[in-house]
Amino acid sequence: MEVDTENVRMDETDTLVMPDDGGVVNSNGNDDDDAPTVEETYEITTTRRKTIRTSYKIQETSSSTKTTTMTTAAKLYGKDLSEYDDIDVDQLLAELTPEELNILAKEVDPDDSFMPPSQRCSYECNKSPTGPLNRKKLIEHINKQALETPDIPELKPFVPGVIRGKKWVPPPQDNTKEKEADEQIAIDLGDEYEQALSAATQEEIIDLAAILGFHSMMNQDQYHASLLNSGQPVGLGWDGVTKASQPKVYPMEPPNDTDVDATIKQVRDDDSSLTDLNWNNIKNISDEKFIQLFEGLEMNTHLESLSLTNVGLNDKTAQRLADAVEKNSTLRVLNVETNFISPPVIVKLIRSLLKTKSIEEFRCSNQRSQVLGNKIEMEITQLVEQNPTLLRLGLHLEFNDARHRVAAHLQRNIDRNGSNCMGDYGDHVTKCF
Secondary structure (H helix, E strand, C coil), X not given: CCCCCCCXXXXXXXXXXXXXXXXXXXXXXXXXXXXXXXXXXXXXXXEEEEEEECXXXXXXXXXXXXXXXXXXXXEECCEEHHHHCCCCHHHHHHHCCHHHHHHHHHHCCCCCCCCCHHHHCCCCCCCCCCCCCCHHHHHHHHHHHHHHCCCCCCCCCCCCCCCCCCCCCCCCCCCHHHHHHHHHHCCCCCHHHHHHHHCCCHHHHHHHHHHHCCHHHCCHHHHHHHHHXXXXXXXXXXXXXXXXXXXXXXXXXXXXXXXXXHHHHHHHCCCCCCCEEECCCCCCCCHHHHHHHHHHHHHCCCCCEEECCCCCCCHHHHHHHHHHHHHCCCCCEEECCCCCCCHHHHHHHHHHHHHHCCCCEEECCCCCCCCCCHHHHHHHHHHHHCCCCCCEEECCCCCHHHHHHHHHHXXXXXXXXXXXXXXXXXXXXXXXX
């Protein structure tokens, strides 16, 4: 085999072997003397160039062979996994039929705790129902199976009074922490105080603890006896246990015996002796009587307090009350708590206070709607800020902005009208309920 030295290429598994005497070695390892050097002469114009071409023999040896190990790439359905990176799984699932989705759900077991067990379990009951559901018979069948199923035999039978297994023994407690705490609590009070406390009786120590506010060191009877200075109960020491006292029986409050018809006549006749009208908790008052009362309230000049708590006041009668309040100039306290007034009508009632500006206290909490809403509360806040005479407002406001603004304005009204209202409202605290 002749190889041109100018174009020769050798692989890693080929070895070039040259003999020492300049001969050529063939593939059998023998010298080849019959392969002389070839000399060729080329004549190009006047220049003579001599080119010597040498032939070599290539010998393949197994000792220099290089072995390469290739790892087979993971494949799925005959394709490499990298080919599935750009595939939209949602689109593939949308193209599947319900039968194919059912087959796929049986092959995949998702480990997702947020999925219901019915979707994570591959069990399916394909049995047709034997008939309509009878709950009573089903429960009887379940109870029958439970009774017929034998209990699991115990490894060690139960014998009364014999403990099976190991008995739990609490670990020994180290009292070093308690001793350290006792040492830290120890306080040097001085000789005079220590001598006085050591000579004090148990009753005197209890009185001293009550004065200092250490009510957790004694029971209720000892604490209240010390506050009232009535003497300690006989035979009740530090280790005594307070016995349950018999609860006091208070008589039930008598029902409101106010005569509705008579008071309506007094209000309509503008009776000067009627300044406080209380209809609280009177049941079954008709709307006609409310309207008669409010018609008389328009022309009344002596009534100062009107309380209508828990009387079943609705939107229709409350709107008539708002019209009467706009024309009355002597009413100072109005209470309509615990009724069935809607938030828009509450706004109308508060707006009616701006006409005569005589009402100083208005209560309307605990109505049909417990939550007024941000829009209603902001509207109520603006109306209250326009009222210079309102001193107390009984209404639950949920939002902090409205609650703080109303409380600040009521406090300014109290400060501004302090000289006029100290007699009646000096001991009251401005609040928004």
